[in-house]
Amino acid sequence: MSFNRNVSVILLLPLALAACTPAAQLENTAAATQDQAGMETIESPESPQTEIKGRLVIYSGRSETLIQPVIDAFTAKYPDVEILLKAGSNSELANALIEERANPQADVFITTELFTVQSLAAQSIFQPYLPAGAEQLPAGFVGDQNLWTGLTRRARVIMYNSELVSPDEAPKSIFELADAKWSGQIAAAGSTNGSMQAQIAVLRQVIGEGATEGWLKDMIANQVTFFGGHTDVRKAVGAGEFKLGLVNHYYFYLQQAEGSPVGIVFPDQDEGQIGLITNATAAAVVNGGANAAAAQAFIDFLVSAEGQKLFAELNYEYPLLPNVRLREGVQPLDGFRLADVDVAKSAQEYEATFELMERVGLP
Amino acid sequence: MQLTQITRLTLPRWNAARTSPRLIMAAGLVALFVAVPLVYIFIRAVAAEPEAWQRLLQTRLWKLLGNTLILALAVTSGALATGVSMAWLTERTDLPGRGIFRWMLALPLAIPAYIGGIVHLSLLRPRGGFIPQALEAIFGQPVILPSPIGFWGAAFILTLFTYPYVYLLSSAAFRRLHASLEEAARTLGRTAWQTLWQVTLPALRPGLMAGALLVALDILAEYGTVALLRYETFSSAIFIQLSGRYDRSAASILSGVLVSLAIFILWAELRLQGRARFTQVESNWRPAPPVSLGKWRLPALSLVLFVISASLLVPMAVLVIWSANSLLDPQALRAVFRTGTIGFGSFIWNSVWTSSLAAAAAVAFSLPVALLSVRHPGRISRFISRLCQVGYAIPGVVIALSLVLLVNRLLPFLYATPFVVVIAYVLRHMPQAVRSSESAFGQLSPSLEEAARNLGRTSVQTFFQVTLPLITPGLLAGGALVFLTSLKELPATLLLRPAGFDTLAVRVWIWAVDGFYMQAAPAALFLVLAAALPLSFLLRREQIFR
Numbered sequence: 001m002s003f004n005r006n007v008s009v010i011l012l013l014p015l016a017l018a019a020c021t022p023a024a025q026l027e028n029t030a031a032a033t034q035d036q037a038g039m040e041t042i043e044s045p046e047s048p049q050t051e052i053k054g055r056l057v058i059y060s061g062r063s064e065t066l067i068q069p070v071i072d073a074f075t076a077k078y079p080d081v082e083i084l085l086k087a088g089s090n091s092e093l094a095n096a097l098i099e100e101r102a103n104p105q106a107d108v109f110i111t112t113e114l115f116t117v118q119s120l121a122a123q124s125i126f127q128p129y130l131p132a133g134a135e136q137l138p139a140g141f142v143g144d145q146n147l148w149t150g151l152t153r154r155a156r157v158i159m160y161n162s163e164l165v166s167p168d169e170a171p172k173s174i175f176e177l178a179d180a181k182w183s184g185q186i187a188a189a190g191s192t193n194g195s196m197q198a199q200i201a202v203l204r205q206v207i208g209e210g211a212t213e214g215w216l217k218d219m220i221a222n223q224v225t226f227f228g229g230h231t232d233v234r235k236a237v238g239a240g241e242f243k244l245g246l247v248n249h250y251y252f253y254l255q256q257a258e259g260s261p262v263g264i265v266f267p268d269q270d271e272g273q274i275g276l277i278t279n280a281t282a283a284a285v286v287n288g289g290a291n292a293a294a295a296q297a298f299i300d301f302l303v304s305a306e307g308q309k310l311f312a313e314l315n316y317e318y319p320l321l322p323n324v325r326l327r328e329g330v331q332p333l334d335g336f337r338l339a340d341v342d343v344a345k346s347a348q349e350y351e352a353t354f355e356l357m358e359r360v361g362l363p
Numbered sequence: 364m365q366l367t368q369i370t371r372l373t374l375p376r377w378n379a380a381r382t383s384p385r386l387i388m389a390a391g392l393v394a395l396f397v398a399v400p401l402v403y404i405f406i407r408a409v410a411a412e413p414e415a416w417q418r419l420l421q422t423r424l425w426k427l428l429g430n431t432l433i434l435a436l437a438v439t440s441g442a443l444a445t446g447v448s449m450a451w452l453t454e455r456t457d458l459p460g461r462g463i464f465r466w467m468l469a470l471p472l473a474i475p476a477y478i479g480g481i482v483h484l485s486l487l488r489p490r491g492g493f494i495p496q497a498l499e500a501i502f503g504q505p506v507i508l509p510s511p512i513g514f515w516g517a518a519f520i521l522t523l524f525t526y527p528y529v530y531l532l533s534s535a536a537f538r539r540l541h542a543s544l545e546e547a548a549r550t551l552g553r554t555a556w557q558t559l560w561q562v563t564l565p566a567l568r569p570g571l572m573a574g575a576l577l578v579a580l581d582i583l584a585e586y587g588t589v590a591l592l593r594y595e596t597f598s599s600a601i602f603i604q605l606s607g608r609y610d611r612s613a614a615s616i617l618s619g620v621l622v623s624l625a626i627f628i629l630w631a632e633l634r635l636q637g638r639a640r641f642t643q644v645e646s647n648w649r650p651a652p653p654v655s656l657g658k659w660r661l662p663a664l665s666l667v668l669f670v671i672s673a674s675l676l677v678p679m680a681v682l683v684i685w686s687a688n689s690l691l692d693p694q695a696l697r698a699v700f701r702t703g704t705i706g707f708g709s710f711i712w713n714s715v716w717t718s719s720l721a722a723a724a725a726v727a728f729s730l731p732v733a734l735l736s737v738r739h740p741g742r743i744s745r746f747i748s749r750l751c752q753v754g755y756a757i758p759g760v761v762i763a764l765s766l767v768l769l770v771n772r773l774l775p776f777l778y779a780t781p782f783v784v785v786i787a788y789v790l791r792h793m794p795q796a797v798r799s800s801e802s803a804f805g806q807l808s809p810s811l812e813e814a815a816r817n818l819g820r821t822s823v824q825t826f827f828q829v830t831l832p833l834i835t836p837g838l839l840a841g842g843a844l845v846f847l848t849s850l851k852e853l854p855a856t857l858l859l860r861p862a863g864f865d866t867l868a869v870r871v872w873i874w875a876v877d878g879f880y881m882q883a884a885p886a887a888l889f890l891v892l893a894a895a896l897p898l899s900f901l902l903r904r905e906q907i908f909r
Contacts, residue, residue: 057862057863058862059862063877064873064877065877065879068705083863084861084862084863084864085705085862085863086860086861086862086863087873088606089606089607091606091607091608091609092605092606092607094609095605095609095611098609099767099768099771100771100778100779102775103771103775103778103779105778105779105861105862106862190603190607191603191607192603192606192607225593227593228590228876229876229877231876231877231878232876232878235491235878236491239488239490239491240490240491241488241489241490241491351609354608354609354610358418358422358608358613359418359422361422361423363593363595363603
């Protein structure tokens, strides 16, 4: 009877699994020790690309649509690497990395802001790696002891629906978003979004805890709609569902490219204002990951001119590698006054940022 | 009670006395497996720091409690009203087309509420939606329509996709009800309308209330729809805590409160279930004659058509149109037909094998529990059987939270494998398997087994040679139910899946949340069709449809 056979297969499956796993783990550790032994000699010029193969597990805080094209370009170059992607929020994946410390699953971690990598680096979640060409990155975009590497920058901007709001009317400061005249007309990302978290962490540092709390409370009182992510925000502003959106700069360009009537404000540029809040995406090699060689090759690729160009072209981001051109039409950051942020300090106070969001009840 | 007494009377004493210790042990192990995540969550909740409790009590706990209870109440009432009225119209009146409507009213069970929500949201979203934009184009100015976002939207959409539970229960009950009851009422001078309210509905009440409480449990566990429509309940708040915060104590506290609430509802449901068994079919049963609708025919017909359109026809039509569009759009087409771990084939395969394995495992685990509770009724067996039904009361997000923490500590080799997802399905959907298996055993007369024993078979031989073949159809029904609900499961899969492991449900959700409706549509359509297969098997088996 096929039913009985199915049952026996099901009953045997966990046994078989239990039987193979220790062996597989042994192999993994063996491979890891080999890798470490190999790392000392890795600088030798003959380390061939053909050795880069196998499964590469990537945890990405960048949403799938923003990382998949880059992964495709990488696998075109390294066809022997099979990439398994888990995309989620930075904190969800950081939680997983901490949880899995004794039993690491991921090889590479990518975030959309620097605070998470900074705090994970302090908890020895990563192993040091300085990718080829990383010495050209601007100062402050490679972690202490080379535990992480910056990839791109993005700016926090206000986008508006230009059929509903004229350029003159559009708010010039993020603090104007608390103005009652925009009540119910603003969309933003909620407390699970890494870029929003980072913006709050920066604000805490620049204007202080009390003022940041006041701003968040005013935003909530002003009936700002908080979405899970920015794609919803840009689409809603593009469709005219909301007049204003608080987003990363490239969401404006992505929505504009879809033909929507939208405008952009790089806020807080006047004398006495806080300046434009920017942040950076970063990548790191996970300590104890099964495939360090492929992880390193992947990060090399992200930092290379080829990888940086993909970020700039496909997603309108600001590449960190000098001499990689911005996509046409993107306003360069050089022209703006930037908010002054100490990443290391903000990272230390990241927990306080979460407590603040919890206290004000940010959705 | 009545049923247990009958079983006791017909059962020879020696059998009742000799409950095999092996059977008790097997059933006990299953109960233990089911109870561990629950106990663990309670421990975590109680052991959380007092400051975390205080912070939640001061801020969000009461609001969440209010939000969750009001939504559960609204949807349960909505589902009761819709389900009972649809059942009455299609079973007890001369409504034209009722034969086909019976099917169409049950089929929304194959559509996960979040997929229905995605469709309705994209149609009705204020200003951005298809209908508001079309109206604006026609009239030249914005037309204000009810918004699907928030409480009313969530209540409306969840009602649309949960009423079939009540509908199925009540149409079965309407059909079983003896004609003489209503005839007596009519001879005593009651109108048809009075008879319905004073005689028919009260007679059906226990079964209907049990169905309604199952709907309420479903609402407590619902994640996708409320997240989509931005109405915050316990489930969505826990999901946010899990995916957006480092601190797990708040998630544990919220889970502890939610599960306590759900256990209370489940307890009420179990009590009603016991009473519902009094409705028995008598031997001289005959169907009651249908009520003539008269001038109410047209309004009744439009009401049924509205329910069917909103819950089945419109979502399906939109999914088909979107799927067709995505086949025409090269970018979406490429995304849909990729190969490897992110290809369409792998989503289907992952959905099917995890749900099948969960169904097989849940049915296998339910056997000792059902055998014990039906053949050896008593305090222990009843306790074990009830314990195995707590899955109803543990929402997917809570199962995910406890499994993430438990598996990595106790079974690290299972961590980050799809088997954790399967375990979550088994835990969550075990009650359906236990109930189906119990009813399968209950319908089998113990005299058959006794005959086999008298002819010299051992208890194990008897089980495999006599009992199992006879109850297999009932077990398959339980398996189909577990398969169907596992296929639709979203939050636990989202939180527990390993890297590169996507199911149809996960894919639909990720794409739709990012706003790529066209891309999500083929997966959604496939998911609904895959769920419709076991559903139609179940519907046929229940002989609801002639």
